[in-house]
Amino acid sequence: MWERLDMLSELANQADAPSLLSVARSELPRLTDGWRALLAAHEPDERGNCPECSTRWRQQKSPCSVWRAAYEHLVAGGLAARPARHMLSHQEQPAPVQRGAHRTALAAH
Numbered sequence: 001m002w003e004r005l006d007m008l009s010e011l012a013n014q015a016d017a018p019s020l021l022s023v024a025r026s027e028l029p030r031l032t033d034g035w036r037a038l039l040a041a042h043e044p045d046e047r048g049n050c051p052e053c054s055t056r057w058r059q060q061k062s063p064c065s066v067w068r069a070a071y072e073h074l075v076a077g078g079l080a081a082r083p084a085r086h087m088l089s090h091q092e093q094p095a096p097v098q099r100g101a102h103r104t105a106l107a108a109h
């Protein structure tokens with residue numbers, strides 16, 4: 001699981017635009033689905049407790065720590081624009097592959 005997240009962070013920093021776009025298209029819905037499932041499980045019940053974090057002996061008042069962490073991350077700052085440090089290191093980016101364009105140009109000669 002951690003490796004997968006690391007891989008996505010690395011892609012966000014290093015992938016060229018076309019592959020980043022395709023990764024975003026396939027991975028973002030999975031991430032948002034994951035958040036939704038997590039938050040749905042920790043949504044307060046009719047008594048204002050978190051059903052997931054409560055036990056039979058001890059009720060956990062909502063918002064529980066999971067919900068608060070999610071809120072902090074998604075709303076309070078996580079999605080706000082941060083300085084994009086990776087933009088400064090252009091030399092690390094792989095050259096974009098333009099196979100189709102080159103082939104056609106050569107074939108014309």
Ligand SMILES: [Zn+2]
Pocket residue numbers: 041042050051052053054064065066067
């Ligand atoms: Zn909870």
